[in-house]
Amino acid sequence: MDTLHIIGAGLAGSEAAWQAAQAGVPVVLHEMRPQVGTFAHRSGDFAEMVCSNSFRSDDDERNAVGLLHWEMRAAGGLIMAMADRHSLPAGGALAVDREAFSGAVTAALRGHPLISVSEEEITELPSEGHWIIATGPLTSGALAESIRKVTGAESLAFFDAIAPIVHAETIDMSVAWRQSRYDKGETEEERTAYINCPMTKEDYEAFIDALLAAEKTEFHAGEAESSPKPTPYFDGCLPIEVMAERGRETLRHGPMKPVGLTNAHDPATKAYAVVQLRRDNALGTLYNIVGFQTKMKYGAQTSVFKMIPGLQNASFARLGGIHRNTFLNSPTLLDTQMRLKLRPNLRFAGQVTGVEGYVESAAMGLLAGRMAAAEIKGQVLPPPSYETAMGSLVNHITGGAEAKTFQPMNVNFGLFPPLDDARGGRRGRKDRYKGYTDRAKESFTAWLADQA
Numbered sequence: 001m002d003t004l005h006i007i008g009a010g011l012a013g014s015e016a017a018w019q020a021a022q023a024g025v026p027v028v029l030h031e032m033r034p035q036v037g038t039f040a041h042r043s044g045d046f047a048e049m050v051c052s053n054s055f056r057s058d059d060d061e062r063n064a065v066g067l068l069h070w071e072m073r074a075a076g077g078l079i080m081a082m083a084d085r086h087s088l089p090a091g092g093a094l095a096v097d098r099e100a101f102s103g104a105v106t107a108a109l110r111g112h113p114l115i116s117v118s119e120e121e122i123t124e125l126p127s128e129g130h131w132i133i134a135t136g137p138l139t140s141g142a143l144a145e146s147i148r149k150v151t152g153a154e155s156l157a158f159f160d161a162i163a164p165i166v167h168a169e170t171i172d173m174s175v176a177w178r179q180s181r182y183d184k185g186e187t188e189e190e191r192t193a194y195i196n197c198p199m200t201k202e203d204y205e206a207f208i209d210a211l212l213a214a215e216k217t218e219f220h221a222g223e224a225e226s227s228p229k230p231t232p233y234f235d236g237c238l239p240i241e242v243m244a245e246r247g248r249e250t251l252r253h254g255p256m257k258p259v260g261l262t263n264a265h266d267p268a269t270k271a272y273a274v275v276q277l278r279r280d281n282a283l284g285t286l287y288n289i290v291g292f293q294t295k296m297k298y299g300a301q302t303s304v305f306k307m308i309p310g311l312q313n314a315s316f317a318r319l320g321g322i323h324r325n326t327f328l329n330s331p332t333l334l335d336t337q338m339r340l341k342l343r344p345n346l347r348f349a350g351q352v353t354g355v356e357g358y359v360e361s362a363a364m365g366l367l368a369g370r371m372a373a374a375e376i377k378g379q380v381l382p383p384p385s386y387e388t389a390m391g392s393l394v395n396h397i398t399g400g401a402e403a404k405t406f407q408p409m410n411v412n413f414g415l416f417p418p419l420d421d422a423r424g425g426r427r428g429r430k431d432r433y434k435g436y437t438d439r440a441k442e443s444f445t446a447w448l449a450d451q452a
């Protein structure tokens with residue numbers, strides 16, 4: 001049987017190796033640490049958690065990441081098994097003893113009869129054989145350069161300049177309205193592609209004051225230096241607070257310019273500034289705030305953004321940020337089997353595919369490992385339905401997300417298809433979440449049964 005090669009023994013690569021080996025496929029796991037380090041990793045162990053020690057909520061009935069835990073446990077995931085074995089008391093969250101956890105993952109993989117480990121940095125995308133690339137947000141410079149050469153300069157980002165993403169149902173449409181600037185577009189859908197939030201002069205001045213006063217996070221030491229770019233910000237990706245520092249009117253001439261827009265609720269009054277939101281997924285359940293990448297601390301972001309008329313009750317699928325993160329423009333580059341369309345012998349998994357977080361990365365490793373193992377055995381494993389947490393994520397990165405504004409994504413119910421009424425589609429939020437998780441569990445169980 002052919003061997004599966006995996007680059008990177010992080011959260012994704014470790015899970016991929018385990019899944020493939022458990023399916024009977026021989027695996028070589030190539031990991032550069034401890035020979036070559038990154039600014040964030042501290043050890044030579046596999047599946048090292050570089051920052052927090054939390055896998056977030058473990059509520060599999062009303063929380064999307066908790067549901068992802070459930071699915072990974074159901075699929076015999078190594079990461080979840082070791083996290084459960086080394087969990088720490090943390091309320092409803094799953095926190096772990098990080099050293100014991102990665103030590104146990106390392107021991108399980110090194111002890112598996114079908115897995116061998118090669119301690120080396122891979123510097124070029126391999127042209128032959130079955131490979132999974134799971135090198136994470138801190139993919140080494142040489143390999144990143146090789147990926148960039150194959151996929152094109154525009155297809156690989158080195159920094160996350162993340163604008164906040166809002167759940168569409170929480171935008172107050174009695175204040176906001178749908179319209180593209182200058183009504184641009186061939187179809188009605190294009191002419192109403194944006195949601196606009198109007199500001200008076202007073203709203204704007206108060207917003208700028210709050211922005212300037214808000215607490216900001218600093219770049220992690222080493223983050224900027226270890227990047228292939230000399231400056232942390234690319235053109236057009238300045239944080240809004242940096243723009244505001246350059247002058248109080250800068251934002252009004254940039255992302256908040258009010259031109260080409262007429263307030264549908266009050267056509268006679270010209271807004272002093274307008275905040276625009278753009279659809280972020282094909283379902284239309286998520287909207288990103290255009291041009292609002294920010295380094296404000298999370299707590300500050302929610303209070304400052306809720307000052308925007310129309311967003312006073314907004315719930316955020318993710319908040320903004322800017323940090324070192326190497327990731328592909330997966331919606332254009334990967335097929336539904338997570339393979340690089342240009343070189344189908346290469347699969348990608350983990351954070352480098354544009355998912356965000358330990359759990360999401362491990363989940364994409366689980367899927368890539370199973371898909372690669374099936375392929376080596378002459379089979380094709382379809383992805384789980386996008387009614388499941390795992391399926392919704394892979395659907396998002398392999399085509400569901402808008403490629404032009406693609407940014408790394410945590411799992412959240414906005415990625416799931418809406419519920420029909422029988423499942424509680426019209427009920428309150430908590431019941432709806434239960435409807436999502438019930439539906440997902442049925443669907444995921446059926447997906448696993450098909451592989452048995």
Ligand SMILES: Cc1cc2nc3c(=O)[nH]c(=O)nc-3n(C[C@H](O)[C@H](O)[C@H](O)COP(=O)(O)OP(=O)(O)OC[C@H]3O[C@@H](n4cnc5c(N)ncnc54)[C@H](O)[C@@H]3O)c2cc1C
Pocket residue numbers: 007008009010011012013030031032033038040041047048049050051052053120121122123134135136137138139140143220324349350351352356357358359361362
């Ligand atoms: C500073 C920082 C803080 C973060 N904090 C959090 C947090 O608190 N919570 C959270 O959920 N997520 C956090 N993340 C995101 C986190 O990195 C991912 O969630 C997760 O680690 C990604 O898993 P992965 O397997 O894709 O990548 P990683 O876990 O980073 O694994 C990639 C592996 O590939 C190896 N590698 C890289 N290049 C090569 C090469 N060329 N050859 C061989 N091996 C290579 C690396 O050494 C590493 O072991 C943080 C990320 C960063 C950078």
